[in-house]
Amino acid sequence: xxxxxxxxxxxxxxxxxxxxxxxxxxxxxxxxxxxxxxxxxxxxxxxxxxxxxxxxxxxxxxxxxxxxxxxxxxxxxxxxxxxxxxxxxxxxxxxxxxxxxxxxxxxxxxxxxxxx
Amino acid sequence: xxxxxxxxxxxxxxxxxxxxxxxxxxxxxxxxxxxxxxxxxxxxxxxxxxxxxxxxxxxxxxxxxxxxxxxxxxxxxxxxxxxxxxxxxxxxxxxxxxxxxxxxxxxxxx
Numbered sequence: 001x002x003x004x005x006x007x008x009x010x011x012x013x014x015x016x017x018x019x020x021x022x023x024x025x026x027x028x029x030x031x032x033x034x035x036x037x038x039x040x041x042x043x044x045x046x047x048x049x050x051x052x053x054x055x056x057x058x059x060x061x062x063x064x065x066x067x068x069x070x071x072x073x074x075x076x077x078x079x080x081x082x083x084x085x086x087x088x089x090x091x092x093x094x095x096x097x098x099x100x101x102x103x104x105x106x107x108x109x110x111x112x113x114x115x116x
Numbered sequence: 117x118x119x120x121x122x123x124x125x126x127x128x129x130x131x132x133x134x135x136x137x138x139x140x141x142x143x144x145x146x147x148x149x150x151x152x153x154x155x156x157x158x159x160x161x162x163x164x165x166x167x168x169x170x171x172x173x174x175x176x177x178x179x180x181x182x183x184x185x186x187x188x189x190x191x192x193x194x195x196x197x198x199x200x201x202x203x204x205x206x207x208x209x210x211x212x213x214x215x216x217x218x219x220x221x222x223x224x225x226x
Contacts, residue, residue: 035215044220045153045161045206059213095160101210102151102167106160 002026002105004096009110016086016114022079022096022107030054030074033099036081038092039109046092049081050099064090086114118142120207120218127224132197136221138207139189148209150190152181155204155220164205165192199225 008020020036035050049060049070058070069082079096091114096107119141128134138150150168153161163172165181168190178198183190190209194201202225207218 037217044204045155045208045217047215047217050215059215099215101215102149102208103153103161104163104166106162109160 002098004098004105004107006094006096006107006110009094009112011113011115012086013116014087014114017082017084018086018112020081020083020094020096020110020112024077024079024096024098027098029072029077033101034072034079035097035099035103036070036079037095037097037103037106038090038112039095040089040092043092048094051079083112086112088114090114117214118209118211118216120209120216122205122207122218122221124219125222125224127226128197130197130199130225133193133195134197134223136192136194136205136207136223137189138191138218139187140209143211144185145183145188145190145209146185148211150181150183150207150209152179152190152192153206153208155206161206194223197225201225 003025005023012018036048038048051058051070067085071080093109095109097103098105121139152165154164155161164175164179168183169181178196180193204220206220
């Protein structure tokens with residue numbers, strides 16, 4: 001069965017950095033686009049970034065462009081999100097998701113809190 | 117860029133039918149599939165409708181989806197409402213560049 005397990009969330013000060021990881025299993029990771037999606041407390045879902053199966057195509061939401069970097073390691077079946085220059089408004093649960101243009105599997109999410 | 121607009125909230129009584137709309141701001145609603153997710157508090161979203169009108173296994177046939185090109189919108193209809201249907205519902209679609217979620221609709225079954 002498909003499993004996506006995020007890790008790396010936590011409390012960080014404004015201006016700080018954090019790296020999220022997502023361990024994938026139960027499918028051929030290298031065949032699929034992958035995405036990061038976030039949800040601020042009490043708010044809706046926001047697509048943050050996606051990466052193609054080979055890593056050659058990448059998209060970022062305007063809200064994170066220039067600060068966040070998505071990457072993947074197909075040999076390790078892993079997806080990453082490097083988050084720099086974090087702001088209070090980046091506080092959210094971050095979900096790893098398998099992406100077909102539409103999401104067919106979600107991780108359980110990892111909470112990132114940006115606060116002094 | 118396009119946006120998907122949903123009503124902020126809807127409410128209906130148990131046993132009744134409710135429809136949640138999702139209107140695409142630009143580009144045709146029919147050009148890319150629409151998917152609907154249900155999210156209960158503290159949980160990740162789950163799919164209730166995929167590819168405009170398909171139901172995943174395990175989702176009751178009380179849930180149905182459709183698109184209407186004349187209004188450039190998609191709809192999620194839930195019939196025979198149950199208290200367990202109370203949740204947030206999000207539509208989602210995409211184009212060649214972006215993936216877009218609607219703002220979400222809080223369904224209250226009272």
